[in-house]
Amino acid sequence: MDLGLRGRTALVLGASKGIGKACAMALGREGANVMLGARGLAELAATAEEIRQETGARVEIGSVDVTEACQCEAIFGAAKTAFGRVDILVNNAGGPPFGSFDSFNEAQWRAALELNPMSVVRFMNLALPDMKAAGWGRIVNITSLAVKSVLPGSILSTAGRLGVIGLSKLLADEVASFGVTVNNVAPGSIxxxxxxxxxxxxxxxxxxxxxxxxxxxxxxxxxxxxGTPDELAAMVAFLASEHAGYITGATIPVDGGVVRSIL
Ligand SMILES: NC(=O)c1ccc[n+]([C@@H]2O[C@H](COP(=O)([O-])OP(=O)(O)OC[C@H]3O[C@@H](n4cnc5c(N)ncnc54)[C@H](OP(=O)(O)O)[C@@H]3O)[C@@H](O)[C@H]2O)c1
Structure with a gap:
């Protein structure tokens, strides 16, 4: 199936390895231009070259810590300079540490919340004006099965990611009439x-x-x-595609059936 992404531009965060890299590769295979962001430049550069070689896509990179607002602005600006605009935003990064409630202090809570939901809020803020003006946009947030089913020890992750789910559901309503969709993918074990x-x-x-x-x-x-990163990325690429225009505000598990909730 042609996903209709040729000539679109995607900004993929946390893209030097793992799930983010697989998402960038999948979007590149579909003909999208891709801007990759992560903190480590050397690994990013190697990943970008691999994606270029495998897909022929135009790929640029930018070093970014998504918990730093000015760095988020810088990579978003670089994507626009390189490709004109950002049509597809894939919010993704590392997760916070695992542990019990009494093992985390105020600083660790703040650091976790800077990752989720705050980095997601920042990139949505940056991306939405152009998406709305263009009448087309796709936002896909990588979350976790912890938003659907209790995952022991994931208290920092679950608290922050449920914020992402809530904000995405409400934002989806606000931007639907502009042709912009907002969805979440919830990985199990990848x-x-x-x-x-x-x-x-x-x-x-x-x-x-x-x-x-x-x-x-x-x-x-x-x-x-x-699961493999490619299996997760296939869902992200579909949600980013022309074909997924009627799916918004959804949170979709890719977890091999692990989540026990019925709804
Ligand atoms: N894999 C799974 O089974 C699974 C399950 C549930 C949820 N998840 C979630 O899915 C997301 C991706 O996981 P993954 O398994 O692909 O992780 P991973 O293999 O550790 O890759 C994480 C990527 O994010 C980048 N990154 C980390 N912190 C960052 C930051 N502050 N700013 C910018 N980039 C950052 C890393 O590069 P740098 O370190 O160079 O920045 C790397 O490119 C995480 O949020 C994770 O919690 C994964």
């Missing part, structure tokens, strides 16, 4: 460095090999395997 450092870590520390740890984790997932 094989990236973050999963290696969280869900798999305890198993690896018990002496399991990565293969054994993955098999053990898979027992908790109805489809009996961990």
């Amino acid at each position: 094989l990236t460095d973050r999963v290696r450092n969280t869900s798999l870590k305890a198993r690896l520390e018990q002496g399991m090999s990565e293969e054994e740890a993955l098999a053990d984790l898979a027992k908790t997932i109805p489809v009996r395997r961990i």
Whole structure:
């Protein structure tokens, strides 16, 4: 299926590796120009080259810490300078640490909330004026299955990400008549460095090999395997496409059936 993205421009945050990189690759494959953002420039540059080689897309990079407002403005400006405007915004970055409520202080709460929802608010603010003026725009936020189903230890992540869900639902109403959609994708276990450092870590520390740890984790997932970043990115690319114009304000799990809620 042609997703109708040729010539569109996407700004993808947290794009040097993992889920963000896969989203950028998927959008590049569909012919979109892509601006990649993350903090580490060396990894970004390597990722950009890989996407160019594999897709032939026009790819630019910018160093950005999404918790810093002025850096968000800078990368957004750079995307506009390079490509004219931003049609597709993929909000994504690393997640906050796991732990119990009493293990986090005020500074850690503020840092987590700067990531989610504040970085999402900032990029929405930057992107919406041009999207509304153009009569077309797609905003996709990467969240977590923790917004659908209790994930023990994810108190910083869950508190911040539910803010993203709420604001997206209300914003979707406000911008729908301008041809702009706002949706969330909620990953379950997707094989990236973050999963290696969280869900798999305890198993690896018990002496399991990565293969054994993955098999053990898979027992908790109805489809009996961990997901790939490409599987998550396929949903993001669809939500960014022409075909998804009637989907807005939605939060869609890509989790192999893990979420237990019916609605
Ligand atoms: N993988 C999963 O199974 C899973 C499940 C549920 C939710 N999620 C969520 O999905 C998102 C992506 O996860 P992932 O697994 O792809 O993580 P990952 O492999 O660790 O990649 C994170 C990406 O975000 C960038 N990043 C981190 N902090 C940033 C910041 N402050 N500003 C700008 N860029 C930043 C990283 O590059 P730099 O470090 O160079 O900045 C990297 O490119 C996270 O929010 C994660 O919590 C993932």
